[in-house]
Each structure stands twice: as C-alpha cells, then as structure tokens.
Amino acid sequence: MPNHIDTRRRVLTNRLVMGISTLSAMLGLAMLAWILGDVALKGIHAINWDFFTKLPPPPGETGGGLANAMLGTLLLTATAALIAVPFGVMAGTFLAEFGHGGRVAAVVRYVSDILVSAPSIVVGMCVYLLVVVPSGHFSGWAGALSLAVIMIPVVTRTTDEMLRLVPTEMREATLALGAPYWRMMLGVIYRAAAAGMTTGILLAVARVSGETAPLLFTALNSPYWLDGLNGPVANLTVTLFNYAMSPYDEWHTLAWGAALLITVSVLVLTGFSRIILGTRIR
Amino acid sequence: MxxxxxxxxxxxxxxxxxxxxxxxxxxxxxxxxxxxxxxxAMFAVLWHESAPSRAAFGLGFLTDASWNPVTERFGALTAIAGTLISTLIALLVAVPISVGIALFLSELAPARLRTPFGVGIELLAAIPSIVYGMWGLFVLAPILSNLVQPALANSLGFLPLFSGPQMGIGMLTAGLVLALMITPFIASVTRDVFRMVPPQLKESAYGMGATTWEVVRDIMIPYGRKGIYGAVFLGMGRALGETMAVTFVIGNSHRLSASLFAPGNSIASTLANEFTEADGDLYLSSLVELGLVLFLITFLILGFAQLYLKRMSAPGGRS
Structure with a gap:
C-alpha cells in the first residue's frame, strides 16, 4: 500500500528531525560546558592571593597579579553606571509615561533597540574622536563614557518595558489622591517597577563589564596602580587581550585568570538579575 | 464664572x-x-572625520583591495569581504542549529528540562565575547588545524575554499566562533516566536494527524516567519559588528584569498588592531570610514531585524 509506505516515511522523517533538534540542544549545552570548563581549568592556576593583590609582572617573570586591572574595571563600570542609569531611567520614563504611542516615542524605541546591538567598537571610536583627541590623552573618563553609551539603550528599554507593566489602576489611584504626576512616579510607580528596573541595570552592568572593544581606544590600559580617571586606566578586558596575544606563558596564565574572573562575575550578575526578576532573562 | x-x-x-x-x-x-x-552624534563624527578619506578615494574606497599605510593607499574591499564571509559562515552554521534548539525548547523538551536547557542557552549568550575569542585562539584553533582542516582538505581539497595553509587561524575559525556566539541569540528569539504560535492552530494540525515535524514545517515556521527573519537578522547584526572574538582568530591579514583557511580580516578586527597605531591623517581617516561603513551596514541589518520582530510581536512586545 503506497499510503502505508508514505506514513512510514513521514514518521521516519519526523523522528530524524526531532533527533537533530535534540542533538542541537545537546550541542549547545556541551559547548557551554566545554567553554566554561576550559576557562575554569586554565584560569584556576592563576587564582591566588597575589592575583588579587599585586601588580602585573614584567614580561617573562612569574608571580604578580592583576589587582590594578580589577580596581580599574570596577571604577570604570561604576562610573559608567552612574552616567547611564539616570540617563536611561529618565529616557525610559518618557517612553512609557509620556510617549502615548506618539511618533517621538516610537522612533526613540526603535533607535534604542538598534543601539543595544550596535557594534561597540564604533562607540569606542566615536568617543576617541570626540574626547580623547581633543583632550590629547587616553583617559578613564573616555572609557567610562563609552561604556555608558553602551549601557544607555539597555537601561532605557528595560525601564520602558518595566514601567508599562505597572497597572494603570495604580496610577489612577495615586492621581485620585491628588498627587502630581512626578510625585506619583517617584513615590509609587518606580517602587512598583523597582525589581524589573534593577534587573535591567544589572544586565547592562554585566554586559559592559565584559566589554573590551570600546576600551581599546579610550581607557587604553596601564601596568600601574589606579591614578584617577584622567589618565589611562588598567582594566581586566584589555589586559586579557594584550596578555593573551603576547608570547609569554606567564602572561597567558594571567589572561586565563582574568577570563575566569570576568566570566564568573558576568554570570553571577546575570544570575542575580534572574533571581531578582524571578523570570526568564534575555 | x-x-x-x-x-x-x-x-x-x-x-x-x-x-x-x-x-x-x-x-x-x-x-x-x-x-x-x-x-x-556618532554618525556626524564618523562622517566628519572620514572626510579626507572620502575626498581622496571616493566610492572606489569600497571596491579597492589595497591597504598600504606606506603609500597611503587604502581600500575597504578586503575588510568588507572578510566581514561578510565570516558572517555568512556563522549564519550557515548557526541558523539550523538555533532553529533546532528553539524547536527542542518549545516543543520537544519535557517540562522539567525546559528551564535548565533554556538557562544554559542564555548563559552561553552572557559569556563575554573576549572569552569566546581567547577560547577560540587557544582551544578551537589547534583542534581545527590538527583535525578538522586536514579532514576537509582531504575530502574537499579540490575546492579552492578548502585548500591552503592549515594554521587553525583564519576565516573559517572566525566564522565558527561567531556561529557559537550568535546561536544563543537566534535560538532564544526563535523560541519566543515559536511560543507565540496559537495552540489552536497547532492542535488542529495534530488533530488532522500531522507529525510534530509537519506541524513545525507547515504551521509554526510559516506563522512565525517574520519573527524568525528578525531573529536571523539580529544574529547577523551581532556577527557583523563583533570585534574581540574575531580579532583573536581571523589572522589579521590584508590579503584577499579564495581559501577559508587563509587568514583575513574584518572591519572590526582591522579597527581593533590598527586604530591606535594609525599615524597620518589619511590612515586614521580611512579607518574612520571603515567604521562608518560598519555602522551603516549593521544599522541597516539591525533595523530590518527590529522591523520584523515588531511586526511579529504583540503590542508592548519584546525589547
């Protein structure tokens, strides 16, 4: 019976495709395990007290650590967040509260969504041309600024989405009590959306703490202790890049250590934001 | 009153x-x-600072394969070609796997496996690109040069694509690392698209006796076509502009080659390697014009991605 054969072929095709699909998912998890495993195994050798407390060693010498780069990355990220969070929260507030489906809000939303995935190296290049060239030197400020530019669209869009999740009734109830709009936002709506907004900010911080490209031309890197944001600032990602590309084994070890540290911090931040929101992350 | x-x-x-x-x-x-x-501001500064290069080379900049700082003759062709080829390899590998993963996550996986698998895929998306690059250089590249490239050369070596130096570093490696990076993005967006398919549609098809694959092929993929296009364009936009993962493994050579094993460069890797070392106004300006080209291409592709995703999702949908 041709019909019978046809059914068998359909079932076999189905099994084949389902098998491929399952294998794809397994492959994804296997790659995750492989990469994390390699980073952990190779990075763990670099992790010791010196790694967190000392300056990098000169080429070819053993010992030393990346304490200056850790401090620098923390400072750059924190400064970037200080710039980007108020900026993004305000912009997101406009989109959710005053946009009213208007054209301005639609365009800003569209542009932010694009900027979220825009190439970060171009951001670094623009900040180089706008800040580093006129001031005549690389600086932590320029680095923090380019990280902030990358954070802003993320914070803007998360704030927008989270504010729109707050029920209208809550706004009406507050306004009915005679509160002005700004008072309602500060006292009620931001609080209601706080968990979601914190998630967005943490995700943005996680994302920029692993960014390298925008720092190459702005914060540059430095083998010395942090000396303010007016000069080049040591940071983990550019250090990782330079050390991994160097010919020295000791520097390779430190680079793996940096990779482990960055990966763990990013994954912990991402995990935290997931717990806060209690739902799926993007 | x-x-x-x-x-x-x-x-x-x-x-x-x-x-x-x-x-x-x-x-x-x-x-x-x-x-x-x-x-x-970004567009304006790129446009303004690339003026010397645009004046010197005109539109020929896009089709000229030379890149010579000594004679100050610059063209973007090698970098543009490298960007497009590595992205194409990445998409060829990543799109089928991502759709497979999305299908598994939305249809096949038992309920209690969905969350761990979903989290795993999303963690893959959270790993910083520089870690992918370093892993590609120290782990993937040796495997490719010792095992994969000799095998490809033995079986398909008659094609110019698979002949040439088996160094483990080059266009193929860059494309594979990019594929690994964009797979979680495409997979998680596609999974969300699959989840938007109304259950009534799927159940009607199952009720008619369709197999799971037939439901996917004839119901879910046609229903979610725009969203899947959006997901693919999103992955493509990421791959085009990715810098660190590519810079580690692409080999950084300004020579066009028919071989996927040969080292090449992309726009982003050229910028990462040369921007701080560029001496001479025309050199710097040419690099800025490269950046402008990259910015325009990714903006266009990501714009398409958002258009498709917006049309797919309900009002107030994804970010």
Whole structure:
C-alpha cells in the first residue's frame, strides 16, 4: 500500500528531525560546558592571593597579579553606571509615561533597540574622536563614557518595558489622591517597577563589564596602580587581550585568570538579575 | 464664572503642581531625545572625520583591495569581504542549529528540562565575547588545524575554499566562533516566536494527524516567519559588528584569498588592531570610514531585524 509506505516515511522523517533538534540542544549545552570548563581549568592556576593583590609582572617573570586591572574595571563600570542609569531611567520614563504611542516615542524605541546591538567598537571610536583627541590623552573618563553609551539603550528599554507593566489602576489611584504626576512616579510607580528596573541595570552592568572593544581606544590600559580617571586606566578586558596575544606563558596564565574572573562575575550578575526578576532573562 | 475651582488646599501645592509636572515631563523628554542625539552624534563624527578619506578615494574606497599605510593607499574591499564571509559562515552554521534548539525548547523538551536547557542557552549568550575569542585562539584553533582542516582538505581539497595553509587561524575559525556566539541569540528569539504560535492552530494540525515535524514545517515556521527573519537578522547584526572574538582568530591579514583557511580580516578586527597605531591623517581617516561603513551596514541589518520582530510581536512586545 503506497499510503502505508508514505506514513512510514513521514514518521521516519519526523523522528530524524526531532533527533537533530535534540542533538542541537545537546550541542549547545556541551559547548557551554566545554567553554566554561576550559576557562575554569586554565584560569584556576592563576587564582591566588597575589592575583588579587599585586601588580602585573614584567614580561617573562612569574608571580604578580592583576589587582590594578580589577580596581580599574570596577571604577570604570561604576562610573559608567552612574552616567547611564539616570540617563536611561529618565529616557525610559518618557517612553512609557509620556510617549502615548506618539511618533517621538516610537522612533526613540526603535533607535534604542538598534543601539543595544550596535557594534561597540564604533562607540569606542566615536568617543576617541570626540574626547580623547581633543583632550590629547587616553583617559578613564573616555572609557567610562563609552561604556555608558553602551549601557544607555539597555537601561532605557528595560525601564520602558518595566514601567508599562505597572497597572494603570495604580496610577489612577495615586492621581485620585491628588498627587502630581512626578510625585506619583517617584513615590509609587518606580517602587512598583523597582525589581524589573534593577534587573535591567544589572544586565547592562554585566554586559559592559565584559566589554573590551570600546576600551581599546579610550581607557587604553596601564601596568600601574589606579591614578584617577584622567589618565589611562588598567582594566581586566584589555589586559586579557594584550596578555593573551603576547608570547609569554606567564602572561597567558594571567589572561586565563582574568577570563575566569570576568566570566564568573558576568554570570553571577546575570544570575542575580534572574533571581531578582524571578523570570526568564534575555 | 469661568475661573477654575481651586482644588488645592495650600499655595505651595499650587505652584508645585503647576511647574512640577511640565518640568518632570521636560526632563524625561530631554533624555529620550538624548538617545537620538547619541545616534546622530556618532554618525556626524564618523562622517566628519572620514572626510579626507572620502575626498581622496571616493566610492572606489569600497571596491579597492589595497591597504598600504606606506603609500597611503587604502581600500575597504578586503575588510568588507572578510566581514561578510565570516558572517555568512556563522549564519550557515548557526541558523539550523538555533532553529533546532528553539524547536527542542518549545516543543520537544519535557517540562522539567525546559528551564535548565533554556538557562544554559542564555548563559552561553552572557559569556563575554573576549572569552569566546581567547577560547577560540587557544582551544578551537589547534583542534581545527590538527583535525578538522586536514579532514576537509582531504575530502574537499579540490575546492579552492578548502585548500591552503592549515594554521587553525583564519576565516573559517572566525566564522565558527561567531556561529557559537550568535546561536544563543537566534535560538532564544526563535523560541519566543515559536511560543507565540496559537495552540489552536497547532492542535488542529495534530488533530488532522500531522507529525510534530509537519506541524513545525507547515504551521509554526510559516506563522512565525517574520519573527524568525528578525531573529536571523539580529544574529547577523551581532556577527557583523563583533570585534574581540574575531580579532583573536581571523589572522589579521590584508590579503584577499579564495581559501577559508587563509587568514583575513574584518572591519572590526582591522579597527581593533590598527586604530591606535594609525599615524597620518589619511590612515586614521580611512579607518574612520571603515567604521562608518560598519555602522551603516549593521544599522541597516539591525533595523530590518527590529522591523520584523515588531511586526511579529504583540503590542508592548519584546525589547
């Protein structure tokens, strides 16, 4: 019976495709395990007290650590967040509260969504041309600024989405009590959306703490202790890049250590934001 | 009497409610406009600073394969070709796997496996690109040069694509690392698209005796076509502009080659390697024009991605 054969072929095709699909998912998890495993195994050798407390060693010498780069990355990220969070929260507030489906809000939303995935190296290049060239030197400020530019669209869009999740009734109830709009936002709506907004900010911080490209031309890197944001600032990602590309084994070890540290911090931040929101992350 | 009734009890309140709200709205508007200003400023500075290069090379910049800082002759062809080829390899590998993963996550996986698998895929998306690059250089590249490239050369070596130096570093490696990076993005968006398919549609098809694959092929993929296009364009936009993962493994050579094993470069890797070392105005300006080209291409592709995703998702949908 041709019909019978046809059914068998359909079932076999189905099994084949389902098998491929399952294998794809397994492959994804296997790659995750492989990469994390390699980073952990190779990075763990670099992790010791010196790694967190000392300056990098000169080429070819053993010992030393990346304490200056850790401090620098923390400072750059924190400064970037200080710039980007108020900026993004305000912009997101406009989109959710005053946009009213208007054209301005639609365009800003569209542009932010694009900027979220825009190439970060171009951001670094623009900040180089706008800040580093006129001031005549690389600086932590320029680095923090380019990280902030990358954070802003993320914070803007998360704030927008989270504010729109707050029920209208809550706004009406507050306004009915005679509160002005700004008072309602500060006292009620931001609080209601706080968990979601914190998630967005943490995700943005996680994302920029692993960014390298925008720092190459702005914060540059430095083998010395942090000396303010007016000069080049040591940071983990550019250090990782330079050390991994160097010919020295000791520097390779430190680079793996940096990779482990960055990966763990990013994954912990991402995990935290997931717990806060209690739902799926993007 | 046409005067508005005074509903506020104290004079202080009157003044706050008259200027407080317009001020608040004004501030938020300024910052929202600021997001647009960022984009305009980036475009303006790239356009302005690339003026010397545009004046010197014109549109020929895009089709010239030379890159010579000594004679100050620059063309973008090698970098553009490298960007497109590595992205194409990445998409060829990543799209089928991502759709497979999305299918597994939305249809096949038992309920209690969905969360761990979903989290795993999303963690893959969270790993910083520089870690992918370093892993590609120290782990993947040796495997490719020792095992994969000899095998490809033995079986398909008659094609120019698979002949040439088996160093483990080059266009193929860059494409594979990119594939690994964009797979979680495409997979998680596609999974969300699959989940938007109304259950009635799927159940009707199952009720007619369709197999799971037939439901996917004839119901879910046609229904979610725009969203899947969006997911693919999103992955493509990421791959085009990815810098660190590519810079580690692409080999950084300004020579066009028919072989996928040969080292090459992409726009982003050229910028990462040469921008701080560029001496001479024309050199710097040419690199800025490369950046401008990259910015325009990714903006266009990501614009398409968002259009498709917006059309797919419900009002107030994804970010």
């Amino acid at each position: 046409s005067r508005k009734p005074d509903t506020t009890p104290t004079p202080g309140r009157v003044s706050l409610s008259t200027w407080g709200d317009p001020l608040f709205k004004g501030i938020t508007f300024v910052f929202a406009a600021g997001v647009l200003a960022l984009l305009v």
